[in-house]
Amino acid sequence: xxxxxxxxxxxxxxxxxxxxxxxxxxxxxxxxxxxxxxxxxxxxxxxxxxxxxxxxxxxxxxxxxxxxxxxxxxxxxxxxxxxxxxxxxxxxxxxxxxxxxxxxxxxxxxxxxxxxxxxxxxxxxxxxxxxxxxxxxxxxxxxxxxxxxxxxxxxxxxxxxxxxxxxxxxxxxxxxxxxxxxxxxxxxxxxxxxxxxxxxxxxxxxxxxxxxxxxxxxxxxxxxxxxxxxxxxxxxxxxxxxxxxxxxxxxxxxxxxxxxxxxxx
Ligand SMILES: Nc1ncnc2c1ncn2[C@@H]1O[C@H](COP(=O)(O)OP(=O)(O)OP(=O)(O)O)[C@@H](O)[C@H]1O
Ligand SMILES: [Mg+2]
Numbered sequence: 001x002x003x004x005x006x007x008x009x010x011x012x013x014x015x016x017x018x019x020x021x022x023x024x025x026x027x028x029x030x031x032x033x034x035x036x037x038x039x040x041x042x043x044x045x046x047x048x049x050x051x052x053x054x055x056x057x058x059x060x061x062x063x064x065x066x067x068x069x070x071x072x073x074x075x076x077x078x079x080x081x082x083x084x085x086x087x088x089x090x091x092x093x094x095x096x097x098x099x100x101x102x103x104x105x106x107x108x109x110x111x112x113x114x115x116x117x118x119x120x121x122x123x124x125x126x127x128x129x130x131x132x133x134x135x136x137x138x139x140x141x142x143x144x145x146x147x148x149x150x151x152x153x154x155x156x157x158x159x160x161x162x163x164x165x166x167x168x169x170x171x172x173x174x175x176x177x178x179x180x181x182x183x184x185x186x187x188x189x190x191x192x193x194x195x196x197x198x199x200x201x202x203x204x205x206x207x208x209x210x211x212x213x214x215x216x217x218x219x220x221x222x223x224x225x226x227x228x229x230x231x232x233x234x235x236x237x238x239x240x241x242x243x244x245x246x247x248x249x250x251x252x253x254x255x256x257x258x259x260x261x262x263x264x265x
Pocket of ligand 2 (some may be wrong): 044045104147221
């Protein structure tokens with residue numbers, strides 16, 4: 001089948017932090033478009049991978065950026081030796097064959113790109129391929145999911161109201177300390193007690209948010225630190241490399257973060 005390579009064979013590890021699995025299952029059953037909101041590195045991508053596996057649906061992921069055109073999403077005519085052939089883009093593939101299409105960083109896409117999803121996300125559930133004079137009716141299993149990090153982008157880059165209001169939303173954040181320690185221990189391959197200390201560094205860094213730091217350390221960063229520790233790097237050096245230095249260039253903030261690391265180890 002066309003989407004075989006988009007199937008997720010093995011269960012992606014996902015530790016729930018609330019009732020997000022049940023809520024997503026309900027939205028999926030209704031084929032409702034869903035928006036995953038939350039800061040970087042908090043588990044949005046991992047969650048949709050897990051849900052696609054759990055629901056037995058192929059997952060077609062597109063990373064949006066400002067150069068992404070509508071044609072990149074829906075497809076284009078390609079020039080071949082025997083003439084032109086049409087090639088479905090990732091969105092069209094998902095629509096035709098019934099996948100979950102995951103548009104990552106949706107706000108990065110230009111408005112004229114974003115509008116192609118409008119007829120798919122209302123009662124029509126159809127995708128017009130103007131260049132081909134075809135209207136593709138969505139497969140019954142098709143679902144659209146988008147992700148975005150609220151807060152970073154300028155107003156100009158925010159989602160249009162007519163786009164935003166087509167989606168139900170799930171909010172993601174950094175998990176509670178105990179859960180986050182489970183995740184770090186498992187993903188980095190370190191012990192629970194060590195993971196708890198790394199998570200404590202993360203929590204302290206998040207308290208510096210707004211005091212010069214744009215974002216605290218993400219779960220992703222804490223896992224990076226854990227992975228260095230798992231390879232024998234001393235915990236303080238690992239936190240400096242994986243958390244303190246990447247987070248900020250400001251010397252005072254680095255001192256504050258280094259002090260937070262020192263307090264945890
Ligand atoms: N609840 C969770 N269960 C399992 N792993 C998690 C969870 N939350 C975060 N992770 C881990 O954190 C890493 C980063 O998460 P992920 O890539 O899903 O972030 P994201 O929210 O998609 O970030 P971005 O907005 O930058 O794309 C994952 O690779 C995974 O190892
Ligand atoms: Mg992601």
